[in-house]
Amino acid sequence: MKLPLDFYRRPDPVGIARELIGKHLFTRIDGVLTGGRIVETEAYAHLNDQACHSHLGRYTARTKIMYEPGGVAYTYLIYGRYTLFNIITNEAGKADAVLIRGLEPLEGIPEMLLRRGITAVQRNLTSGPGLLTQALGITTAHYGTDLTGNFIWMEDQGEKVAYEDIIASPRVGIDYAGEDAALPWRFRLKDSKWVSPAK
DNA sequence: CCTGCGATGTCCT
DNA sequence: GGACATCGCAGGA
Numbered sequence: 397m398k399l400p401l402d403f404y405r406r407p408d409p410v411g412i413a414r415e416l417i418g419k420h421l422f423t424r425i426d427g428v429l430t431g432g433r434i435v436e437t438e439a440y441a442h443l444n445d446q447a448c449h450s451h452l453g454r455y456t457a458r459t460k461i462m463y464e465p466g467g468v469a470y471t472y473l474i475y476g477r478y479t480l481f482n483i484i485t486n487e488a489g490k491a492d493a494v495l496i497r498g499l500e501p502l503e504g505i506p507e508m509l510l511r512r513g514i515t516a517v518q519r520n521l522t523s524g525p526g527l528l529t530q531a532l533g534i535t536t537a538h539y540g541t542d543l544t545g546n547f548i549w550m551e552d553q554g555e556k557v558a559y560e561d562i563i564a565s566p567r568v569g570i571d572y573a574g575e576d577a578a579l580p581w582r583f584r585l586k587d588s589k590w591v592s593p594a595k
Numbered sequence: 596c597c598t599g600c601g602a603t604g605t606c607c608t
Numbered sequence: 609g610g611a612c613a614t615c616g617c618a619g620g621a
Contacts, residue, residue, distance in 0.1 A: 476601090526603050527603090569603075
């Protein structure tokens with residue numbers, strides 16, 4: 397079933413990031429269904445987390461969507477070439493987010509290969525936050541997209557992932573966050589080949 | 596207005 | 609292991 401707004405509008409982005417492992421992410425862009433199983437996430441909290449774009453209430457053109465009620469997409473361009481996809485969680489004004497970092501491709505694989513410009517189903521089809529967005533057709537144009545709508549959504553397909561099968565470790569690429577860089581808020585499905593290659 | 600750089604990935608050595 | 613592409617945004621002037 398499609399994850400409802402209630403799922404997103406809760407506190408504790410860390411718990412939500414963990415719960416999203418084993419859920420499914422779908423897009424229907426230009427009428428084409430693509431999607432897969434989420435195997436890697438990271439949590440970003442508006443409180444006491446220097447790595448979070450909304451840290452200290454920072455409110456800019458880029459971060460304003462984070463202050464909406466949970467259940468919308470936060471997309472942004474990184475390094476001038478990759479779009480990263482986050483879900484916004486919590487209630488309005490409590491700007492938490494979860495970054496989706498790894499996906500096991502399941503649905504619409506031919507279209508995803510086409511978008512990625514590769515011919516074989518291999519790890520770099522959807523392993524990595526900048527790659528899965530390409531495969532799914534997510535761009536900065538999807539900034540603010542309703543995650544319970546018909547373009548981007550998540551589903552619980554009934555899978556129960558065992559606690560010990562989810563590996564928690566420090567987040568990637570946030571050395572600037574000082575001691576918060578050590579927080580174990582990156583979650584990966586154990587033994588999945590579809591987690592991002594990042595250390 | 597101007598400058599520096601990032602929640603990355605790829606290619607080269 | 610290291611260089612670097614490429615551009616919107618953040619922050620300072």
